[in-house]
Amino acid sequence: MSLQLLLENLTNPALLFFFLGILAVQLKSDLAIPETSSKFISLYLLFSIGFKGGQELAHSTLGMDIFIILAFGVLLALAVPLYTFLILKQRLGPYNASAIAAAYGSVSAVTFVTAVSFLDMHEVHYGGYMVAVMALMEAPAIIVGVLLLSVFKKDSEKHLSFGELLQHSLTNGSVLLILGSLTIGFLASDAQAEGIAPFTSDIFKGFLAVFLLDMGIVSGKKLSAFWKNGFFPFAFALVIPFVNGVSVAFISAFVTESHGDRLLFAILAASASYIAVPAAMKLAAPKANPGLYLPMALAITFPFNITLGMPLYFYIIEYL
Numbered sequence: 001m002s003l004q005l006l007l008e009n010l011t012n013p014a015l016l017f018f019f020l021g022i023l024a025v026q027l028k029s030d031l032a033i034p035e036t037s038s039k040f041i042s043l044y045l046l047f048s049i050g051f052k053g054g055q056e057l058a059h060s061t062l063g064m065d066i067f068i069i070l071a072f073g074v075l076l077a078l079a080v081p082l083y084t085f086l087i088l089k090q091r092l093g094p095y096n097a098s099a100i101a102a103a104y105g106s107v108s109a110v111t112f113v114t115a116v117s118f119l120d121m122h123e124v125h126y127g128g129y130m131v132a133v134m135a136l137m138e139a140p141a142i143i144v145g146v147l148l149l150s151v152f153k154k155d156s157e158k159h160l161s162f163g164e165l166l167q168h169s170l171t172n173g174s175v176l177l178i179l180g181s182l183t184i185g186f187l188a189s190d191a192q193a194e195g196i197a198p199f200t201s202d203i204f205k206g207f208l209a210v211f212l213l214d215m216g217i218v219s220g221k222k223l224s225a226f227w228k229n230g231f232f233p234f235a236f237a238l239v240i241p242f243v244n245g246v247s248v249a250f251i252s253a254f255v256t257e258s259h260g261d262r263l264l265f266a267i268l269a270a271s272a273s274y275i276a277v278p279a280a281m282k283l284a285a286p287k288a289n290p291g292l293y294l295p296m297a298l299a300i301t302f303p304f305n306i307t308l309g310m311p312l313y314f315y316i317i318e319y320l
Helices: 003-010 013-026 035-058 064-105 109-121 129-152 162-171 173-187 190-195 197-202 204-229 231-254 259-270 276-284 290-319
Strands: none
Touching (some): 003 290, 013 290, 035 109, 035 173, 035 197, 035 204, 064 129, 064 290, 109 259, 129 259, 129 276, 197 204, 204 231, 231 259, 231 290, 276 290
């Protein structure tokens, strides 16, 4: 990997704010982002990236190549939870296995937003339809995770119907906002989009930095309790994203020639959901331990992807 590329990523102000949040926890500082402010910023990031993606999508030619890209994203969301569940089931049981598999098959919108910022910093073009890919990858992984649980669990606990599960997945706040913003951005004219550009574009990086500061604080708190679960979850949370990201960095060359799109595919495959999936699994798999799958996604996989993962996948795409 290019040392310069790695250093550029590690000195990104937004990423340094993430490390500051972790440091604050270690120093037992009272630094904190109010919960209401944190929620607003997360909604803003989803709104902004969805709206800008819709604008990009409106200027794209919706041909067969776009539909192939969308289908590839959905295929990844179906394949990852299938193979990860088989790895996890023997070690952690069907409940934890289904929740973790769904998390790693689904996507992290914040990781995606950080990757978009990374591409913008390096002036690498990517298609607005990739926001649609991200949105489409959320629900299939949740559904696969719950279907696997329904097949392998041994007790008679109430099953959620496929319709209930699909409805919950699509009406989850983050999924609904990204899909809605994407649609609104697609319908808005250039003049209308220009009117809110200061909100959707100009302040984006500042809000991302504050949000990553908050993510650093949350990650630092969860990491301390995570070690009770042994070494296996930690190794899984590092190895699986690495395998998924590197594999898709290569495989995506058969789907698209765009280096920006390929990096976003790699980061989507490598990321793990810690917003939509926990909300769904609280209903579908109440016996799964959130103290296990939340720290795996947020405190291990998320930092790995935004520090080492992005420059590694980008290097593979650019030079290999």
